[in-house]
Amino acid sequence: MFDFVLSRISMIWMFIFFLFFLPHSIKRWKVLSLFGICFILCTVCDYFLILQKSSVIAGIANILLEGIAIQLTVFAVCKYHDGRALFVGLTGAAYVLLGGMIGKGIHVFWSDRFFAGLLIASIANFFILLFLCIKLHRAFIRQLERQDSIWIKLCVIPLLFYFLVYSITIWPADIDECPQNLLGAMLMMVLMLVSYTILFGAMDSYEKYQRQKYDIVLMERYAAGMRQQLEIMRINNEKNAILRHDMRHQVMVISGYLHNREYQKLEKIMEKTLSQLEELKSEIFCENVAVNSIVAQYAAQARRANVEFRCEADIPSTLPVDEVEFAVVLSNLLSNAVREAGADKEHRGMVQIYACRVKEQLALEISNTFANEVEFGEDKLPRSRRGEGHGYGSRSVQAFMRKYGAVYDYQVEDGLFTVRLAIFLMKP
Numbered sequence: 001m002f003d004f005v006l007s008r009i010s011m012i013w014m015f016i017f018f019l020f021f022l023p024h025s026i027k028r029w030k031v032l033s034l035f036g037i038c039f040i041l042c043t044v045c046d047y048f049l050i051l052q053k054s055s056v057i058a059g060i061a062n063i064l065l066e067g068i069a070i071q072l073t074v075f076a077v078c079k080y081h082d083g084r085a086l087f088v089g090l091t092g093a094a095y096v097l098l099g100g101m102i103g104k105g106i107h108v109f110w111s112d113r114f115f116a117g118l119l120i121a122s123i124a125n126f127f128i129l130l131f132l133c134i135k136l137h138r139a140f141i142r143q144l145e146r147q148d149s150i151w152i153k154l155c156v157i158p159l160l161f162y163f164l165v166y167s168i169t170i171w172p173a174d175i176d177e178c179p180q181n182l183l184g185a186m187l188m189m190v191l192m193l194v195s196y197t198i199l200f201g202a203m204d205s206y207e208k209y210q211r212q213k214y215d216i217v218l219m220e221r222y223a224a225g226m227r228q229q230l231e232i233m234r235i236n237n238e239k240n241a242i243l244r245h246d247m248r249h250q251v252m253v254i255s256g257y258l259h260n261r262e263y264q265k266l267e268k269i270m271e272k273t274l275s276q277l278e279e280l281k282s283e284i285f286c287e288n289v290a291v292n293s294i295v296a297q298y299a300a301q302a303r304r305a306n307v308e309f310r311c312e313a314d315i316p317s318t319l320p321v322d323e324v325e326f327a328v329v330l331s332n333l334l335s336n337a338v339r340e341a342g343a344d345k346e347h348r349g350m351v352q353i354y355a356c357r358v359k360e361q362l363a364l365e366i367s368n369t370f371a372n373e374v375e376f377g378e379d380k381l382p383r384s385r386r387g388e389g390h391g392y393g394s395r396s397v398q399a400f401m402r403k404y405g406a407v408y409d410y411q412v413e414d415g416l417f418t419v420r421l422a423i424f425l426m427k428p
Helices: 002-021 028-051 056-077 083-109 114-135 137-144 150-154 156-169 181-259 263-280 289-304 323-342 392-404
Strands: 308-313 350-358 361-369 407-413 416-424
Touching: 002 028, 002 056, 002 083, 002 114, 002 137, 028 056, 056 083, 083 114, 083 150, 083 156, 083 181, 114 137, 114 181, 137 181, 150 156, 156 181, 181 263, 289 308, 289 323, 289 350, 323 350, 323 361, 323 392, 323 416, 392 407, 392 416
Parallel strands: 308 350
Antiparallel strands: 350 361, 361 416, 407 416
16 A cells, blocks of 8 residues: 555656646646546556556556556647657656655655655655756756757666666565665665756756857857958048049049040049949948848958849848847858859859848848759758858757747749748737
8 A cells, every 4th residue: 555655646746847847838727637637547557556466567567558658648748749758757757766765765664654654755755856946947948948869868867767776676676575775776866866967067058158159159250240341441441532632633634624625535534433432332231230241241252252142131220139140140141142152153143132021020031043952951951061060050040040939941942042031020
């Protein structure tokens, strides 16, 4: 009877763990209902296993069936239907082992302490959960946002600990017959808690490092665009100074041509002067300074690569997103576009930008010709052909879209590679 009640208490604490550590997208009452159904099913299974004293084989089959029922419930509740749901489910099952073993130990060493064992098991589970919430919860939830194949591999950790503890406390060894195994099992569970703390602490630190590294890249790209604009301004100022210096002489020459009625020579000098004035004009592609600096940078780069560059951008001076981040996303896309358009040695490449405000959204479309076949990875993002260390532009766009709730897509059609972005100018 003690093992049956203890297993029910452990399952309740496991579901409490899921309430804290399992991200869910359905309403709380539906979550509690699914947990309740799973609890009843597992209770029926445990009743026939423990109270009816079934065989060892039946007990193992029961554990597997309960595990499947719990994991199906976790998948139904979790908003991530991948390895992350499996990892949280296995972690919850492993978490309650330590509290259960402490209660079991009280019951084994003091056989008349039935309720004391159950109470201490609950207290142990409470403090373990409190420790996990304080030390691990924030990093755990933050890391779960990462969609990565690593979660399937990480499932080995709780699964391994679970089977190790099971093998020395239940089958083939039984803690009732070998109570000395209890200390080893408890030390394994403590090791698992420490492992989780170290693992997620390291993952969190690495993510912070990557964010800092990304911020540096943002600023470097933005600074490169601003340096390009400053260089254009410096060259224009020099040309302006020269033009002002020569203007007095040109006026005298023009006056002489007019006096002598030499209109053809007058027309040539006027065309030369207008051409010089046209060169002094700064390229203004849109109202936003940060975005304009990036577009101007790649417009100049496209001209040097003999790539036709078209731009029609109605981008406001202020944006509801971080302007530097948006400018760098644009820089990543334009960098890829100009490079691919310039790779075609047989035909002149083309890059086209179109941006407009539609109701409360900013729609951005960048198209470019390409010479090489566009390859897509398993994540459906364009794959870089330049090897390791490249190909992060598309992922930075994806991260930007997730951060600001925007949408985007890629399309390859009629010899053009097109990427479209839609950003809310006002929060929906």
